[in-house]
Amino acid sequence: MPSGPTMLPGDIGVTPCPVRAAAWHEDYTAQQLAAYFAPSAASHGSFFSDWGTEQEAAWRETYRIWMRFVRDYHDRGGAVLAGSDSGFLYKVYGFGLIEELELLREAGLQPLEIIHAATLLPARHLGVDGFTGSIAPGKRADLLIVDEDPLANLKVLYGHGALRVGGDGVPYRAGGVRYTVRDGIVHDAERLRADVRAMVRKGHDRS
Numbered sequence: 001m002p003s004g005p006t007m008l009p010g011d012i013g014v015t016p017c018p019v020r021a022a023a024w025h026e027d028y029t030a031q032q033l034a035a036y037f038a039p040s041a042a043s044h045g046s047f048f049s050d051w052g053t054e055q056e057a058a059w060r061e062t063y064r065i066w067m068r069f070v071r072d073y074h075d076r077g078g079a080v081l082a083g084s085d086s087g088f089l090y091k092v093y094g095f096g097l098i099e100e101l102e103l104l105r106e107a108g109l110q111p112l113e114i115i116h117a118a119t120l121l122p123a124r125h126l127g128v129d130g131f132t133g134s135i136a137p138g139k140r141a142d143l144l145i146v147d148e149d150p151l152a153n154l155k156v157l158y159g160h161g162a163l164r165v166g167g168d169g170v171p172y173r174a175g176g177v178r179y180t181v182r183d184g185i186v187h188d189a190e191r192l193r194a195d196v197r198a199m200v201r202k203g204h205d206r207s
Contacts (some may be wrong), residue, residue, distance in 0.1 A: 081117055156175025
């Protein structure tokens with residue numbers, strides 16, 4: 001049986017402040033979604049009102065056990081599939097899946113195994129690996145293209161790339177998705193992100 005651990009949404013219980021302040025929220029999270037993410041009994045999963053150090057410590061131990069189980073399941077031949085459950089708890093589509101890949105790395109899976117968990121294995125278990133999930137003649141050209149090696153640093157798969165500091169001491173972003181390809185049609189990912197940033201800014205301007 002495959003397992004989609006989806007560790008992502010609950011990580012706000014471990015580090016709520018960094019999760020709420022993730023680098024992409026200002027540019028890519030619409031105000032309506034940010035309001036829905038806030039602690040509220042009316043919002044699905046928003047359990048972290050008055051969340052204290054004691055709760056964070058207990059949640060961190062839960063994650064330690066959870067990650068050990070995921071690694072053991074994988075090592076015993078279980079198929080671990082990547083998922084994000086984005087749309088809740090400060091998890092934004094387009095960024096959430098990469099966060100989940102990082103959590104799988106923290107659990108001990110190797111980078112290439114994690115790429116398989118997000119591509120070939122889900123396609124195989126959904127029965128669609130005959131035309132997607134890997135690069136092969138006759139399959140759909142569904143790709144994302146980056147100019148860095150994600151096996152060296154999964155963070156370069158984020159749309160806006162990974163933060164680095166150059167020799168001059170100035171921070172810059174490396175990698176990032178340059179192009180997405182859907183059914184062989186190439187899309188400029190930076191232009192798409194610019195459209196999203198403009199929509200988010202418009203929402204802020206109206207408030």
